Amino acid sequence: MDTTTIAQPAHPSTPEPGYVLRGLGLYELHANAILDSYQGGGKYLVPSGTQANGLYETRIGTRPERNRCECRGFASHKHCSHVVAAGRVAGRSAVCDGCGARTWRRDLSEVQESLTYFEGDLLCRSCRRDSDAL
Ligand SMILES: [Zn+2]
Ligand SMILES: [Zn+2]
Incomplete structure (x- = not known):
């Protein structure tokens, strides 16, 4: 080596x-x-x-x-x-609170404000795109 x-x-x-x-x-x-x-x-x-x-x-x-x-x-x-x-x-991964798919943490982001998700929920990129989350 x-x-x-x-x-x-x-x-x-x-x-x-x-x-x-x-x-x-x-x-x-x-x-x-x-x-x-x-x-x-x-x-x-x-x-x-x-x-x-x-x-x-x-x-x-x-x-x-x-x-x-x-x-x-x-x-x-x-x-x-x-x-x-x-x-x-x-x-290095976690479950998306939207779709339930296990996703790399770098592709998940925390919900700050939303009518459908709780603050602090983790969303993958496509769930976030389809949601009202900020
Ligand atoms: Zn083994
Ligand atoms: Zn998702």
Whole structure:
């Protein structure tokens, strides 16, 4: 690996474990596919990093200890790259209060004033366009 092009971590003495780096790699490659796979209830389908067309059902819980993945690595280690990738997708997205679709946070905006939505509701771009929200 060419380390000269990679930003140095804040704590070089504690490098990220391999499964975290693999998970971040899966996120880089498949972020939109993972978001689109959202099943509700915290469940995502995360592509396998090793098997073509492999998918793992991964659940991101309300607390980290509630995370689950159906892969063998999770069964033996209680962590895996799929949970890392889905966890990052979950952290960077939220459900639109208009259409209920899981959407990147950068594409959601908060309602300031509206007759149909509550102040603070999150709306995706198309719901906002179709609404009276300010
Ligand atoms: Zn897994
Ligand atoms: Zn929407």
